[in-house]
Amino acid sequence: MSVKVKVNKEACIGCGLCVGSYPDTFAFDDEGKATVVGELADADFDDAAGNCPVGAIEKE
Numbered sequence: 001m002s003v004k005v006k007v008n009k010e011a012c013i014g015c016g017l018c019v020g021s022y023p024d025t026f027a028f029d030d031e032g033k034a035t036v037v038g039e040l041a042d043a044d045f046d047d048a049a050g051n052c053p054v055g056a057i058e059k060e
């Protein structure tokens with residue numbers, strides 16, 4: 001199962017953790033913030049969201 005996620009761009013500080021860990025799901029946009037490019041495996045959501053230092057990764 002996979003989950004649709006979104007990034008709160010106001011909160012994102014562009015640390016790159018999510019992009020590095022889940023490149024099929026996150027990429028950098030033109031402003032150096034994370035943007036969603038694909039779905040995330042259900043099992044990876046807690047890891048991705050929990051590791052974001054500003055809590056910017058949320059379920060759609």
Ligand code: SF4
Pocket residue numbers: 007011012013014015016017018019033034051052053054055056057
């Ligand atoms: S882990 Fe969080 S702060 Fe870092 S790039 Fe991803 S969404 Fe932005």
